[in-house]
Every structure is written in structure tokens, then in C-alpha cells.
Amino acid sequence: MTTGFDVLVVGAGPAGCVTAEEAARRGARVCLIEQSEEIGYPIRTSGGSFISELRELGISERFFHAIRRVKFASRNRSIAFDYPEPVVCVLDVRALYQHLALMAASAGVELRLGSRVIDVVREGTRVCGVIVRTGGATHNYAAPVVVDCSGFAAVVLRKAGLRDSFRRFGFGAEYDLYAPRYPEDEALLVVGSDVIPCGYGWAFPRGGGRVRVGVGTIHPDTRAVPQRYLDRFMHECAAIAPSLIGAQPLERHVGYIPSEGVCREFVFDGVMAVGDAAGQASTLLGEGIRYSIKAGRMAGRVVGEAVVSGDPSRARLSQYQARWLAEHGRFMRLAYIINRRIARYDDAKWDRGIALLEKLSPQVFSRLLMSDFSPGVLARVVAAAPRVLASVFRSFVAN
Numbered sequence: 001m002t003t004g005f006d007v008l009v010v011g012a013g014p015a016g017c018v019t020a021e022e023a024a025r026r027g028a029r030v031c032l033i034e035q036s037e038e039i040g041y042p043i044r045t046s047g048g049s050f051i052s053e054l055r056e057l058g059i060s061e062r063f064f065h066a067i068r069r070v071k072f073a074s075r076n077r078s079i080a081f082d083y084p085e086p087v088v089c090v091l092d093v094r095a096l097y098q099h100l101a102l103m104a105a106s107a108g109v110e111l112r113l114g115s116r117v118i119d120v121v122r123e124g125t126r127v128c129g130v131i132v133r134t135g136g137a138t139h140n141y142a143a144p145v146v147v148d149c150s151g152f153a154a155v156v157l158r159k160a161g162l163r164d165s166f167r168r169f170g171f172g173a174e175y176d177l178y179a180p181r182y183p184e185d186e187a188l189l190v191v192g193s194d195v196i197p198c199g200y201g202w203a204f205p206r207g208g209g210r211v212r213v214g215v216g217t218i219h220p221d222t223r224a225v226p227q228r229y230l231d232r233f234m235h236e237c238a239a240i241a242p243s244l245i246g247a248q249p250l251e252r253h254v255g256y257i258p259s260e261g262v263c264r265e266f267v268f269d270g271v272m273a274v275g276d277a278a279g280q281a282s283t284l285l286g287e288g289i290r291y292s293i294k295a296g297r298m299a300g301r302v303v304g305e306a307v308v309s310g311d312p313s314r315a316r317l318s319q320y321q322a323r324w325l326a327e328h329g330r331f332m333r334l335a336y337i338i339n340r341r342i343a344r345y346d347d348a349k350w351d352r353g354i355a356l357l358e359k360l361s362p363q364v365f366s367r368l369l370m371s372d373f374s375p376g377v378l379a380r381v382v383a384a385a386p387r388v389l390a391s392v393f394r395s396f397v398a399n
């Protein structure tokens, strides 16, 4: 049994690295356990994000590529929003995750790579450690608090019997291409039956001729397997195919993201969950990196202070849950309602939807993409397209 740690963080994605760093900076002895041999590998995300939010989180510009135009296309319509002052960006995911891990290490966190958590250790109902497979050997680790940052796997919560596997989830496949003809500062979102059912296709350029091109869908709303749609999207979809002539794949990624709406409980006896493991991504587009970093900051502070003060009780750790839900619960709920609704759109509805979006300014469109449903943004949506808000409001009340 390995002892001597105050906090075990499982999973070194953005949620895990940031939670571990914050807890360590508050004086906790933290071990960060990651199944992969390398931080940020394999990549399971496209890295689309928002510059103002990243700046607020202190993420340096060297980790993202700015986008100046966002195009949104349905089967028969398309619209382009221009941003002379860029709002949207595409992250260098591997570099960012390695930087976050480096920050954790510099705060005193001990990292264990190639170490897969296979079960939890319990005393009564309280989780007090994890069982880890490393290179064929099994080790037990004990600590007052275990933080589940294992993403979609939610391995700690599941093994502790605190939740089931996610039943509704986004499932995506993408290529990271060398595509020299693709416009370097233009992101593209494409919906419609010629792309994939219940989902969308994307192209996110990330500089240096590299572009992430993918398709994602939602299970079990459909059983479509994105890998089967990806090549057709790249080679046959009129919105993108011409700019990918001569493109070559350098990486292929596949990933899953929970899409069940707001998770109301993610703090238990001796366990808390952060990031995708707690269902904290916005389900609107399946965007979770900045949310994982934000949640990691909140959770790391709370757990660090709790263990150092000698009170890692559920009540104390629940401060994090209360703060997260107060700050993000409402917008996340609305994002989920919209996602459920648009997942059922047919081509005609998407064409009408794009016609409505034409009435919005680039700024309002980008706020909506960010899942910002604050009164100021909604007022501007109402002014431009009253019917959009009326229908969303009806769904909100019905839910």
C-alpha cells in the first residue's frame, strides 16, 4: 500500500493536471495517476476554444491559433461571421496539456505515467484509495481524497458504484491533416444529412498548414459510427472537399464526451469528480477543455484547503460542487436543452436555423457558441430573432 499522499488525482487531462496543481499549491501532497505513457497522447479532442476565456484562465497565446472567420453551413445555406479581432481559436492540445502537467509538477505533484486505475479501495462507504496497474504489477494507493478526472471513463465513480456509465454521449472521429489549401484562419461547422445524423462536421485549422477535420454524433439518439462518415465528409461534402484537395492525414483521433446535461452530484465520501467525469462540458457543441480547467481550479483549491486543514469531509468538499453549479448550472442546463432539440433537426430545419442566424451579429453568434445565455446576450437574440428564443424558452419551461 502506497501512503503519504493527501490527494490522489486520477487522469492527467486538463481537469486532472489543474486540480492536482491547485491542491499542491495549497500544501497538499498530491499524486497524479495517468494510464497513458505520455501526457496529451492520444488526443481525443479538436481543441476549439475561446480567446477571452483562455486569457482569463491565464493560458498563453502560444498555445492557440486565432480564427478570424467562422462559417456555418447546412445542406442548402451557409453563413460566415467575420472577426477582425479574433474570438475563437484552436488549441495546440498536446502542448497545452504538457504545459499544465509541467505546472502541476512544478507545484510538487508526483506524476505516475503508464498507471491505470482498475478499482477503488473502500472502508465502509468511504473511498480511501485506488488500485493501479503499472507495467503488469498491481499497487494500492491510499489517501483521504480521490479525485476522478478520468474523463468519459469516470473510472473512480463507476468502480465505487456512485454512477453508471454515461448513457448519452457524443462520439467523434477526426483527422489532423496537412491541408495546405485550407484557409488558415477559417473554422467551419457543417450540419445536415449529407454529413452525419444527429451531429455535425468541423474543420479547425491550427496553423502551419494543419487542420483538424472531423465528424461527431450523439448516441443513442443515433447509432451512426463517425469513422464511417469521416472520409465521405472530407471528400464529398461541397462545403469542405475543394479545400482538402491534396490533404494528407498525420494523426487520427477518436473520442467520447458525456452529453447528459448537468450532473447534480459529483462530490461524495472521499471522492470528487472534475471535468468530463462530472459531465461538466457544454453539451451545446461538445466543448469542455476550458470548463475542465475552470473546474480543476475550483476543485483543487477546495480539496487542497480541506486536506491541509484536516477536514476532508463530504460537507467541506461539497463547497466545490455548490460553487460549480451556482456558476455554470443554468447555462449548462440550457445548452443541454438546445442540444436535445437540434440533435433532432432535419435538413429543412437546419436551413431555417441558418436563415435565423443570419440576423445575429458576429459577437452575439460567438457568445451563443460559447454557451453564454446571459440576459444581455438573450436580449440581443430576441431583438434579432424573437422566434428562436420563444421556442427555446418553451423547452426550458417544459424541462
Ligand SMILES: Cc1cc2nc3c(=O)[nH]c(=O)nc-3n(C[C@H](O)[C@H](O)[C@H](O)COP(=O)(O)OP(=O)(O)OC[C@H]3O[C@@H](n4cnc5c(N)ncnc54)[C@H](O)[C@@H]3O)c2cc1C
Residues within 6 Å of the ligand: 010, 011, 012, 013, 014, 015, 016, 033, 034, 035, 036, 040, 044, 045, 046, 047, 048, 049, 115, 116, 117, 118, 149, 150, 151, 152, 153, 155, 170, 171, 172, 173, 216, 254, 255, 256, 257, 274, 275, 276, 277, 281, 286, 287, 288, 289, 290, 292
Ligand atoms: C471528438 C471530440 C471533439 C472535441 N472537441 C472539443 C473542442 O473542440 N473543444 C473543447 O473544448 N472540447 C472538445 N471536446 C471535449 C474535451 O475533449 C473534453 O471536455 C476535455 O478533454 C475534458 O477534459 P478532462 O480532463 O475532464 O478529460 P480527458 O481530457 O478525457 O482526460 C482524462 C484523462 O484520464 C485518463 N484516464 C482515463 N481512464 C483512466 C484510468 N483508468 N486510469 C488512469 N488514467 C485514466 C485518460 O488517459 C486521460 O488522460 C471534444 C471531445 C471529443 C470526444
